Amino acid sequence: MRTTLSLLSCALIATLSLPHAQATGPEHTRGRSAAHAPPGKKIAPPRQESAQQWFRDGARAAREGANQQPQPGKARNVILFVGDGMGISTIAAARILQGQLKGASGEENSLSFERFPYVSLSKTYSTDGQTPDSAPTMTAMVSGIKTRQGIIGLTQDATYNNCASARGKGVATYLEVAETLGMATGIVSTARITHATPAATYAHTPNRDWESDAELSAEALANGCKDIASQLIDFPYGNGLEVALGGGRSYFLPSTVNDPEDAGANGRRRDGRNLPQEWVGKRPAAAYVWNKRQFDAINPATTRHLLGLFERSHMEYEQDRGNDTGKEPSLSEMTAKAIDILKAQSGRQGYFLMVEGGRVDHAHHAGNAQRALTDAIALSDAVRTATQKTSESDTLIIVTADHSHVFNIAGYPDRGNDILGKVYTDGALALAADGKPYTTLGYLNGPGYRGPNGRPDLTGVDTTQVNFLQEAAIPLESETHAAEDVAIYARGPGAHAFQGTVEQNVVFHVMAQSQRLTSPFYCSLFGGCPGKPEKGRLAPPLQDTDLRAVAPPPGGAR
Amino acid sequence: MVRRAHALCAVLLVAGPAWAGDAWVAHYRYQGAHGHCELTVVRDDTRAEYRGCGQPMRRWQQLGDGIELLELDPRQDAVVRHSPGDLRAIGREPEWDRVAGIAPARLRAILPSSGTGQAHGWASTQYRGQDADGRTVDLEWLEQPALPARYRIGGSADGESFELERLQRLPAAEAFTALQDLREIDIADAGD
Numbered sequence: 001m002r003t004t005l006s007l008l009s010c011a012l013i014a015t016l017s018l019p020h021a022q023a024t025g026p027e028h029t030r031g032r033s034a035a036h037a038p039p040g041k042k043i044a045p046p047r048q049e050s051a052q053q054w055f056r057d058g059a060r061a062a063r064e065g066a067n068q069q070p071q072p073g074k075a076r077n078v079i080l081f082v083g084d085g086m087g088i089s090t091i092a093a094a095r096i097l098q099g100q101l102k103g104a105s106g107e108e109n110s111l112s113f114e115r116f117p118y119v120s121l122s123k124t125y126s127t128d129g130q131t132p133d134s135a136p137t138m139t140a141m142v143s144g145i146k147t148r149q150g151i152i153g154l155t156q157d158a159t160y161n162n163c164a165s166a167r168g169k170g171v172a173t174y175l176e177v178a179e180t181l182g183m184a185t186g187i188v189s190t191a192r193i194t195h196a197t198p199a200a201t202y203a204h205t206p207n208r209d210w211e212s213d214a215e216l217s218a219e220a221l222a223n224g225c226k227d228i229a230s231q232l233i234d235f236p237y238g239n240g241l242e243v244a245l246g247g248g249r250s251y252f253l254p255s256t257v258n259d260p261e262d263a264g265a266n267g268r269r270r271d272g273r274n275l276p277q278e279w280v281g282k283r284p285a286a287a288y289v290w291n292k293r294q295f296d297a298i299n300p301a302t303t304r305h306l307l308g309l310f311e312r313s314h315m316e317y318e319q320d321r322g323n324d325t326g327k328e329p330s331l332s333e334m335t336a337k338a339i340d341i342l343k344a345q346s347g348r349q350g351y352f353l354m355v356e357g358g359r360v361d362h363a364h365h366a367g368n369a370q371r372a373l374t375d376a377i378a379l380s381d382a383v384r385t386a387t388q389k390t391s392e393s394d395t396l397i398i399v400t401a402d403h404s405h406v407f408n409i410a411g412y413p414d415r416g417n418d419i420l421g422k423v424y425t426d427g428a429l430a431l432a433a434d435g436k437p438y439t440t441l442g443y444l445n446g447p448g449y450r451g452p453n454g455r456p457d458l459t460g461v462d463t464t465q466v467n468f469l470q471e472a473a474i475p476l477e478s479e480t481h482a483a484e485d486v487a488i489y490a491r492g493p494g495a496h497a498f499q500g501t502v503e504q505n506v507v508f509h510v511m512a513q514s515q516r517l518t519s520p521f522y523c524s525l526f527g528g529c530p531g532k533p534e535k536g537r538l539a540p541p542l543q544d545t546d547l548r549a550v551a552p553p554p555g556g557a558r
Numbered sequence: 559m560v561r562r563a564h565a566l567c568a569v570l571l572v573a574g575p576a577w578a579g580d581a582w583v584a585h586y587r588y589q590g591a592h593g594h595c596e597l598t599v600v601r602d603d604t605r606a607e608y609r610g611c612g613q614p615m616r617r618w619q620q621l622g623d624g625i626e627l628l629e630l631d632p633r634q635d636a637v638v639r640h641s642p643g644d645l646r647a648i649g650r651e652p653e654w655d656r657v658a659g660i661a662p663a664r665l666r667a668i669l670p671s672s673g674t675g676q677a678h679g680w681a682s683t684q685y686r687g688q689d690a691d692g693r694t695v696d697l698e699w700l701e702q703p704a705l706p707a708r709y710r711i712g713g714s715a716d717g718e719s720f721e722l723e724r725l726q727r728l729p730a731a732e733a734f735t736a737l738q739d740l741r742e743i744d745i746a747d748a749g750d
Contacts, residue, residue, distance in 0.1 A: 133750035150750075196750075208750075214741060255738065262621050264604075268742060313641060313744045316623075320643045325622030365749030366647040447648055467649035478749040 068117050070496035074516035075396040076350035077342075078174075079386050080141070080507070081113070083379045084134060084197055085361030085372075087404025088487055093369070093441060094376035096419040101377075105416030111377070112384035113399040113489040120498035121485040122507070124403045127156040131483040134361070135208040137402035137504055138200035142354070143171040144508035145541050152196060152228075153204035155541070161207045161217070163225035170204040170544035174511055174518070175352055179238030180547055181517040184346035186241060186338045190315040190331055190375070191358025192248030194228040197402060201354050202241065203231040204544060212251040213271045227251075233275045233282075237547065240283060242305055242345050243338040243353070245329075249290060249309035252276055259312055260290055261326040279307045291326035295333075300340035308334070317359050317371045318378040319466055331357060335382040339389045349517060350394075355382055364405040365478045367448040367469040369441045370420055372407070387491075396492035396514050398507060404482040406444035413440045420464040429459075439463050441470045446479025448472035525550060581605075581733040582703045585724040591716055599660065599705065600733045606658045607734055615735050618657040625651055628737065636741040644746050660720060661697055661706050665689060669697065677707035678725045693717070700725075 083090070091111060099109025126136035129149045136147045143153060150160045153173060159165035175185050189198045194211035205228060210216050213227045226234070229251040235241060249259065252275035253267025269275075276288040286305035289295045295308055310328045315321075321328050329337070335355050342351035357379030363371035383399055390397070411423035411430060422437045423430040429437050436457050442448070448469040450456045455471065462468070472479065488507065490498050494514020498506075512522045523529035527536035538550070581602040588597045588611055595611035607617040615630040624642025631638050645651040655663040669685035676682060677698060685697040689711065698708040703725060710719040726733075 135750075195747075209747075250742075264619070266738065313639070314746055316643050317647065320623075320646060323623045323642075359746075361749070362644075362746040363647055365746070366644065368647045368649075371647050467646060469649060480749065 065117075071393060071491075071493040073493055074519055075394060075493040075514050076348075076516060077346070077352070077390060077395040078178075078350075078511050078515050079339075079353045079355065079390070079395060079397045080511065081355045081357070081379060081383055081386070081397070081399040082138065082141070082197055083357045083360050083376055083399070083401045084191065085364050085403060085405050085481065086357065086376055086379065086401040086486070087407065087482060087484065089407050089409055090360060090364070090372060090376050090401075090405065091487065093407075093409055093419055094373040094380070097370075097373045098377050098380070100416075100419060106419060107415060111380035112387065113380060113397075116397070116399065116489040116491040116495070118490045118495040118498045120488040120490075120506075121501040122400060122488050122504045123485055123501060124504050125483065131481050132403050133208070133481065134196035134402045135200065138197045139171075140503075140505035141400070141402070141507040142173045142175065142201050143541065144174075144505050144512065145171055146503070146505055150208050151206055152200045152208050153544070154206060158206050163206060163217070163220040163223040166204070166206045166225065167223075168543070168545070172542040172544045172547040173201055174508055175201040175241070175354065176237045176544065176547060177512075177518055177521065177542070178352040178515075179235070179240070181521060182238065182349045183515075183517060184242045184342040184349070184351040185238070186243030186342050186351070186353045187246070187356075188243065188331070188334045188338050188353070189246035189356035189358045190318075190378075191246060191356060191362075192251065192311075192314055193232065193244050193246035193309070194248045194251050195314070195358060197356045197358060198244075198246060198354065199228045199231075202235055203228045205231075211248070212269050213273075214255075214268045229269075229275055230273065233278050240305065242351075243341050245306070245308040245310075245334045245338060246356075246358070247309065247311035247313055247315040249276075250312040252309060262312060265312055276307055276309065279305065292329050293327065295329050295337065298337065300337060301344055303341060304345055306337070306341055314359060314362065317363060318374045319371050331355070331378045331382040332385045336385050336389060339386060350515065352511075352515075353386075355379075355386070357382070361405070364407055364443075365446070365480075367443055367446040367472060367479050368467070369407065369443075369470050370464075370466050370468070372405075373419075392492050394493065396490065396494050396511065398488060398490045398495070398498075398511070400488040400507060401486035402504075404484045404486055406446070406480055406482045408442050408444065409440055410442060411438065411440055418464060420468075422458060422463055439470055443470055443472040443479050444482075445474035445476045446472040447477060448479075449475035451475065579730050580727050581730040582705065583726040583728050583733050584703070584705050584722055585726075586720045587723055588718070588720055590718040597720070601658055601703075601705070602730050602733075605730075605734065609735065617734070617737075618652065618654075620654060625654060625657070630735065630737075630740075631743070634741070634743065636743050637737050638743045638745055640745045644744075659704050659706070661699065661709050665695065665697065666699060669695060678722060680707075680725075682707055 095109050095111050096106035099106030124132050124137050126132040126149050127146050133149055135150050135152045139147050139152055147156045148160055151158055154166050154169040155171055158169040179185050187198045187201055196208045211228045216227055250268045254269045254272045254274055255266050257267045259265040280286045280288050283305040287298055287303050289308045315328055316324045338353055342353055357375055360372050360375045412425045413423045417424050423440050432438050434455055436455050437459055449472040488498050494510055497510045512518050525536050525538045526540045581600050584599045586597045588595050597611045598609045600607040604620040609615050617628040619626050626642055627640040629638045669687040672684045672686045674683050680700045680702050683699050687695055689695050693712045696710040697706055700707050707722045711717055
C-alpha cells in the first residue's frame with residue numbers, strides 16, 4: 001500500500017514524507033507514561049507473599065475449581081466480547097501493565113475476565129489460511145462455520161471478491177436469529193461498525209472491504225451485492241438492531257454531506273443515502289449521536305434504537321481518547337449504555353450483545369505495544385462493567401479474540417520489571433550479544449525493525465514512552481497476525497461447554513445451545529435436542545434466506 | 559483608533575484573500591545528495607500539500623485533535639489516510655510549522671538575523687548560522703507567506719536546499735489536488 005522514498009532520502013524531506021517503516025530509535029519519544037517506574041527500578045512483590053501463602057492460595061483455587069458447578073438452565077442474555085488481535089501474550093502483558101499502573105509488581109494481577117470459571121483454547125485458522133484475518137474468524141464465532149479469508153457471513157463455497165459467487169451462500173448469524181426470535185440485539189466496537197468483526201454479526205459479503213457503496217466493484221454492483229453499512233440499516237430480521245455504537249461515520253454519509261466533526265471532510269457514499277437519517281426515520285424512538293455529549297444525553301429507558309458513530313473511521317485509541325475533538329465515550333461506557341437499552345427493550349426474551357475492542361489489533365499492526373495493551377485493559381474494563389450490570393445466573397458472557405499477533409514477552413526480566421521497559425535481570429541491565437540492551441516486549445515483524453545497520457542502542461532511550469515502537473526482527477510496514485491459538489473465557493449458563501482446545505466456530509454453537517430461545521430453535525431444525533429425535537428438519541447450516549421461512553410466527557416477537 | 563484601523567487594513571491588503579479561500583503555491587527547486595528535482599508546496603491555514611520530486615502527493619491537515627496525513631496512492635487510485643492517532647501510534651506526528659513552512663519556527667528563533675530584503679515581491683529576513691545539530695543553515699524567510707525563499711542546510715556533500723522559483727496565490731479549490739473522487743483507505747486497515 002505504501003510507497004517508499006527512493007529519490008529523496010535526505011533527512012529533511014524524509015521528515016516531511018510518509019511515516020517510514022524503518023524507524024530509528026530515539027525519536028519515538030513524544031508523550032510519557034507517568035505511572036511507570038524509572039527504567040530498571042524493580043517494584044517489590046507484595047509483602048504477603050510467602051511459601052505458606054502460595055500453598056494456601058493454590059489449594060484454595062484448586063478446591064474452588066473442583067467445586068465449580070455449571071450454572072443451571074439456559075441463559076436469557078448472551079454477551080460476546082472480542083478483543084481483536086488479543087492473543088494470550090497480549091493478555092499477559094496487559095495484566096502486568098494494569099497491575100503496575102496500580103502500583104503493584106503486576107504479574108499477580110488479573111484482568112476482569114481472567115477470573116471467569118471456564119476457559120478453552122480456540123484454533124483460529126480459516127478454510128484457506130493458516131493465519132486468518134478477522135472476517136473468517138468472526139464469521140466462525142457468530143455463524144458456526146469456518147470460511148475463507150476476507151469473506152463475511154458466507155460459506156467457503158463463495159469466492160473472495162466475487163459477488164456472483166455469493167448468491168445462495170449466506171449463513172444466518174446468531175444476531176440475525178436472535179432478532180428473528182424476538183430478542184434485542186446490539187453491537188459495540190471501537191473500530192468502524194462496518195469493519196470485519198462487527199460486520200460479521202449482521203452482514204454477508206464476499207469482500208470485507210465493501211463497507212460503503214463507494215467500495216463496491218463494478219462486478220459487485222452488476223450482480224446486486226450490497227455494501228456493509230447499508231446492510232446494517234436495511235437489516236431485514238426482527239425489528240432491527242437496537243444498538244450500534246462505534247466508528248465509521250463516513251461510510252454512512254453521502255459524499256455531499258460535510259462531516260460534523262472534521263472540517264473539510266465529507267461522507268463517502270455515492271448513492272446519496274444518508275443512513276443515520278434513515279436509521280432515525282425508519283424506526284420508532286430511534287436516535288443518532290456522534291459525540292459524547294449527545295451520547296450521555298441518551299435515555300436508555302425511552303430510546304429503542306440507538307446508532308452512535310463517533311469517528312469518520314475507527315474510534316481513537318484509548319490512549320488518545322481524551323484528545324478527541326468531538327469527545328468519545330469509552331468502550332466501557334458504550335457497553336453500559338448498550339446493556340441498559342437492551343435490558344429495557346428485551347423484556348423476557350433476552351438480548352444478544354457483541355462488544356469488540358477493535359484497536360488492540362491496529363496498535364499491534366503499528367508495532368506500538370503500549371497502545372495495544374491500553375486498549376486491552378479498556379476491554380477488560382468493559383467486561384467488568386458487563387459483569388456488574390448482569391447476573392451470572394441468567395447471562396452468558398464470553399470473552400475471546402479472533403486471532404493473535406506476533407507479539408512476545410521475552411528475556412528474563414526480574415519480578416516487577418517495568419513491562420514496557422528494558423530487561424533487567426538480577427537488578428542489572430541485560431545485554432544482548434551485541435552489547436546492547438533490549439526490551440521485554442517485542443515483535444517478530446513490523447514497523448519496529450531498525451536495521452539494516454544493526455540494532456539501536458536503547459541505553460538512553462525511555463522505552464516506556466507511549467509512542468515507542470518495540471523492536472521487530474523482520475521489516476514489514478504492518479506487523480502481522482499470528483496463527484497460534486487464542487483463549488476463550490466464559491461464565492454463566494452454558495459456559496461449562498468450553499473445554500479443551502476447540503475449533504473457533506464452537507463459540508457460536510455454545511451460544512446457540514445455551515440461550516433459552518435459540519437452543520430449541522436450532523435443535524428443532526438440526527436435531528440434537530435432549531429427548532428428541534436426533535435428525536433435524538434441515539441440513540445445516542441455516543441459510544440467511546431460509547431464516548425468515550423457518551422462524552416461528554411473530555407472536556413471540558416484541 | 560484610526561491608526562489601528564489603518565494598520566489592520568494594511569494587514570488585510572497584504573494578506574489579501576488568502577484567508578478567504580486562497581492558497582499559496584510555491585514552486586521550489588530541491589537539491590539533495592541524490593540530485594535535484596522540482597517540488598511544489600501548496601499551503602493555506604490548515605493544509606500543506608507537497609507534490610513532485612517523484613513522490614506521491616502528500617497533504618498534511620490540521621484537525622481539532624491533531625494532524626492527519628493524506629497520501630495519494632496512484633497504484634490503487636486511492637488516497638491513504640493516516641489519522642492523528644495513527645501518526646501518534648508510530649511516533650510520527652509532525653510539528654505543524656515544519657510541514658507548513660518547511661523550515662521549523664524554532665530554527666528562526668535560534669539563528670541570528672543577518673539582514674532584511676525582498677524576494678518574489680515579499681519582504682524577507684535572512685538568517686545564517688548553525689542549527690542544534692551543528693549544521694550550517696542559510697535561510698531567507700518570507701514573512702508574509704511564511705515560507706522560505708531560500709533554505710540551505712548542511713554542507714555541499716551531504717546537505718540539501720530549497721530555492722523558491724515561483725510563488726503564486728490561487729483559489730484553494732484550484733491549488734490543492736482534488737481528492738473527492740478517490741477511494742479513501744485508512745492506514746489502520748493495512749493489516750486486516
